[in-house]
Amino acid sequence: MQYRVLGKTGMEVSRISFGGIPIQQLNQEDSNKLIEKALEQGINFIDTARGYSVSESLIGGALQGKRQQVFLATKSMARDKEGFKQDIEISLNNLKTDYIDLYQLHNITNLQEFEKVMAKGGALEALQEYRDKGVIKHIGITSHSVDIIEKALEYDVFETIQYPYNAVETQGSELFRKAYEKNIGIIGMKPFAGGAITNARAALKFILQNQHITCAIPGMCSIEQLMDNIKAIDEMPLTQAEKEALSKEASELGERFCRRCGYCQPCPKGINIPVVFVMESYYKRYNLMEWAQTRYDSMPSKASDCEKCGLCETRCPYQLPIREMLESVKDTFEK
Numbered sequence: 001m002q003y004r005v006l007g008k009t010g011m012e013v014s015r016i017s018f019g020g021i022p023i024q025q026l027n028q029e030d031s032n033k034l035i036e037k038a039l040e041q042g043i044n045f046i047d048t049a050r051g052y053s054v055s056e057s058l059i060g061g062a063l064q065g066k067r068q069q070v071f072l073a074t075k076s077m078a079r080d081k082e083g084f085k086q087d088i089e090i091s092l093n094n095l096k097t098d099y100i101d102l103y104q105l106h107n108i109t110n111l112q113e114f115e116k117v118m119a120k121g122g123a124l125e126a127l128q129e130y131r132d133k134g135v136i137k138h139i140g141i142t143s144h145s146v147d148i149i150e151k152a153l154e155y156d157v158f159e160t161i162q163y164p165y166n167a168v169e170t171q172g173s174e175l176f177r178k179a180y181e182k183n184i185g186i187i188g189m190k191p192f193a194g195g196a197i198t199n200a201r202a203a204l205k206f207i208l209q210n211q212h213i214t215c216a217i218p219g220m221c222s223i224e225q226l227m228d229n230i231k232a233i234d235e236m237p238l239t240q241a242e243k244e245a246l247s248k249e250a251s252e253l254g255e256r257f258c259r260r261c262g263y264c265q266p267c268p269k270g271i272n273i274p275v276v277f278v279m280e281s282y283y284k285r286y287n288l289m290e291w292a293q294t295r296y297d298s299m300p301s302k303a304s305d306c307e308k309c310g311l312c313e314t315r316c317p318y319q320l321p322i323r324e325m326l327e328s329v330k331d332t333f334e335k
Ligand code: SF4
Pocket: 266, 267, 268, 269, 270, 271, 273, 305, 306, 307, 308, 309, 310, 311, 312, 313, 322, 323, 326
């Protein structure tokens, strides 16, 4: 394993770390085995979220007696101070710990949300209060928007940023350089582009070649996946054949690949466009059918609510055929 200091946190973390989304599919016993194996392989950073259903509790259970070996991160979508404080308490309880190494503002999607979390009574105050008490050690932010991360870099508050980076989503490269120069730790999320990139090892090698990225956090739910991911470290650098295969996959994804930037929002019918696409991706690629279907069913507006006004398509910087793509979402979830 290779390690790198995660920016201002000063903590050395494994360059291949552990993303906490797919573990939701496992039971406690299999989670214990997977995490034990991950630690044995030198992984020392685990990232989860309040929003990943049972992920925090499974990880908390698996870390009983091993808490000190891990730099543990989670995050909350709450935007106000009180809601965020409640989430921190739930995380502590789920993770069965009395401190969390890194707590992040989760998925800030637009400037209004950013202003809300930074304002008086906003989520940041909760994080600072808990950091002053020593319960939270470090503060970070996650987003899929270049604008938000750009904005966050103007403040001397965040010790880490978490942003997508992979062979088809390289739009953050310039931001990473800026963050790196400010000694902010850079956590590359979505290393497989939401499961769209099938060659996991090549995908990870591509990310690790970027010297600005501190670590990648591939989601894993089997020991086989874990071991395959780990091999990327030993097999560096990326070969010419892998480079070509990644470019081929990237060009095949082409037009119909949502980068979750959120620029298409808001939809007058209330459809959360990037989220319904993510749900479809979880359903089809991560094999999280039941989980994705439940999430989709609980959404107030569905793909079938689209009145095909086309407004979203005028805003999408990738010129995605959103209306057509929503038809596929409808076929997946609303059969
Ligand atoms: S085309 Fe459909 S999804 Fe797009 S903005 Fe209009 S109603 Fe919303």
